[in-house]
Amino acid sequence: MNAAVQTTARALIVDDEADIRELLEITLGRMGIETVAVSDLASARRTFDAQPFDLCLTDMRLPDGEGIALVRHINDRSPACPVAVITAYGSAEAAVASLKAGAFDFVSKPIDVAGLRTLVAQALKLAGLDHDAPPHPSLDVSPRLVGQTEAMAALRRTIAKLARSQAPVYVTGESGTGKELVARMIHAEGPRVNGAFVPVNCGAIPAELMESEFFGYLRGAFTGATRDTAGLFARADGGTLFLDEIADLPMSMQVKLLRAIQERSIRPVGATMETAVDVRIVSASHRDLSVEVARGRFREDLYYRLNVIEVKVPPLRDRIADIPMLAERILAGLARKMRLERAPVLSDDARSALMDYNFPGNIRELENILERAVTLAESPVIERGYLRLYSPLAEAAAANPADALVDESTDLESQLEALERERIQSALEACRYNKTKAAQRLGITFRALRYRLAKLGME
Ligand SMILES: Nc1ncnc2c1ncn2[C@@H]1O[C@H](COP(=O)(O)OP(=O)(O)OP(=O)(O)O)[C@@H](O)[C@H]1O
Numbered sequence: 001m002n003a004a005v006q007t008t009a010r011a012l013i014v015d016d017e018a019d020i021r022e023l024l025e026i027t028l029g030r031m032g033i034e035t036v037a038v039s040d041l042a043s044a045r046r047t048f049d050a051q052p053f054d055l056c057l058t059d060m061r062l063p064d065g066e067g068i069a070l071v072r073h074i075n076d077r078s079p080a081c082p083v084a085v086i087t088a089y090g091s092a093e094a095a096v097a098s099l100k101a102g103a104f105d106f107v108s109k110p111i112d113v114a115g116l117r118t119l120v121a122q123a124l125k126l127a128g129l130d131h132d133a134p135p136h137p138s139l140d141v142s143p144r145l146v147g148q149t150e151a152m153a154a155l156r157r158t159i160a161k162l163a164r165s166q167a168p169v170y171v172t173g174e175s176g177t178g179k180e181l182v183a184r185m186i187h188a189e190g191p192r193v194n195g196a197f198v199p200v201n202c203g204a205i206p207a208e209l210m211e212s213e214f215f216g217y218l219r220g221a222f223t224g225a226t227r228d229t230a231g232l233f234a235r236a237d238g239g240t241l242f243l244d245e246i247a248d249l250p251m252s253m254q255v256k257l258l259r260a261i262q263e264r265s266i267r268p269v270g271a272t273m274e275t276a277v278d279v280r281i282v283s284a285s286h287r288d289l290s291v292e293v294a295r296g297r298f299r300e301d302l303y304y305r306l307n308v309i310e311v312k313v314p315p316l317r318d319r320i321a322d323i324p325m326l327a328e329r330i331l332a333g334l335a336r337k338m339r340l341e342r343a344p345v346l347s348d349d350a351r352s353a354l355m356d357y358n359f360p361g362n363i364r365e366l367e368n369i370l371e372r373a374v375t376l377a378e379s380p381v382i383e384r385g386y387l388r389l390y391s392p393l394a395e396a397a398a399a400n401p402a403d404a405l406v407d408e409s410t411d412l413e414s415q416l417e418a419l420e421r422e423r424i425q426s427a428l429e430a431c432r433y434n435k436t437k438a439a440q441r442l443g444i445t446f447r448a449l450r451y452r453l454a455k456l457g458m459e
Contacts, residue, residue, distance in 0.1 A: 013037040014058035041065040082123040099167035125191035147322035163189035171284040173313030176364030179284040187240040195239025203248030221270025243283040361448035
């Protein structure tokens with residue numbers, strides 16, 4: 001009964017070429033969308049301000065200005081209204097600039113009607129999400145991205161904003177800071193939520209299998225290819241492909257990835273035809289990709305394509321106020337996993353020790369520390385000793401109490417580095433260079449060890 005009145009979606013079309021306006025009007029009209037078409041920037045602004053719209057499609061070049069000016073105009077007035085920009089064929093720079101300015105997506109000329117329909121459908125889903133949801137759904141304390149510091153609140157706001165766009169996002173941050181979690185939230189809060197989120201660790205796929213893993217293959221394409229198999233791109237069609245450790249992608253694959261992103265299509269191994277795919281790319285690395293570019297290990301054009309928008313996930317040591325809450329959530333999770341009657345709690349002393357620690361392995365390290373402590377502790381209260389926090393200065397002081405803490409002949413940074421180097425070296429020797437065991441011995445993750453070895457030039 002009393003069903004809500006279904007309002008027809010309305011789109012503003014802005015293009016000075018009459019045949020393109022017509023093509024857009026016909027395509028959207030067939031999708032049941034009401035359209036209003038104008039031919040210049042001034043009329044577009046006026047029309048937009050005077051009537052409600054759920055979507056806008058604008059050409060980049062207009063007789064009286066740039067489409068980007070309209071993107072900004074609409075974003076200022078109605079941030080909920082997605083704007084897509086129509087760019088000339090091959091003008092990657094214009095496409096990237098429009099995404100940076102806040103465009104939802106772009107279409108390049110000549111317009112491919114199927115691609116246009118997909119884009120419009122995504123944009124309307126977004127508008128639909130918006131009518132149903134509170135204005136900033138992710139500003140609520142999300143059960144998943146824990147933290148109440150300003151750094152976390154800002155990150156949630158960024159995620160909410162990025163979820164509304166189709167722009168490629170590059171997530172940076174140290175190991176274990178939550179880069180994958182951020183990527184998942186960008187996916188989950190956007191119009192692609194019903195599509196798959198496909199995470200890939202680019203460093204874990206052998207180079208010779210990369211192409212078939214990414215693009216799939218046809219039966220008979222090579223020995224052992226007994227049936228057609230979809231690749232990662234095809235699995236992420238309509239959803240998000242999360243390329244973790246993107247810096248590990250070999251050069252040969254970087255070219256193919258760039259092509260797939262630019263053309264929005266893939267060619268499975270053994271196929272003669274390309275297949276269109278609609279995939280949003282979110283990538284991440286704990287390495288500085290611009291340094292990799294400068295060293296000639298990462299293609300600049302691909303970097304430019306992936307890094308349209310960069311999100312920085314802060315290290316845990318920059319938001320210590322979040323540590324108690326995170327610890328509480330992690331302990332509750334461990335209690336469920338280990339079927340404990342009550343969630344263990346930290347003693348006051350243990351809590352302040354955690355807040356003093358610098359967490360080179362970030363949240364993942366916090367998880368490991370707490371898991372080990374819960375296993376070791378016999379009572380439901382975790383005392384400081386069970387955390388086994390390693391402090392280079394304390395250890396040096398124990399070894400040489402007279403001067404370890406007051407060596408003022410070198411700066412603190414080099415002193416810490418020397419201690420770190422020494423600790424890692426002795427752990428490696430004790431474990432016969434088995435890095436997994438050495439990491440356990442040091443109480444850090446394997447990834448964190450690998451990262452430190454690289455940083456210290458000890459590889
Ligand atoms: N803000 C947060 N709230 C709750 N849990 C978090 C938060 N950030 C990260 N985590 C948890 O920390 C762990 C590490 O996160 P994640 O795998 O996303 O990190 P990462 O930066 O991708 O790591 P890596 O660089 O090693 O791939 C996960 O178990 C994740 O659920």
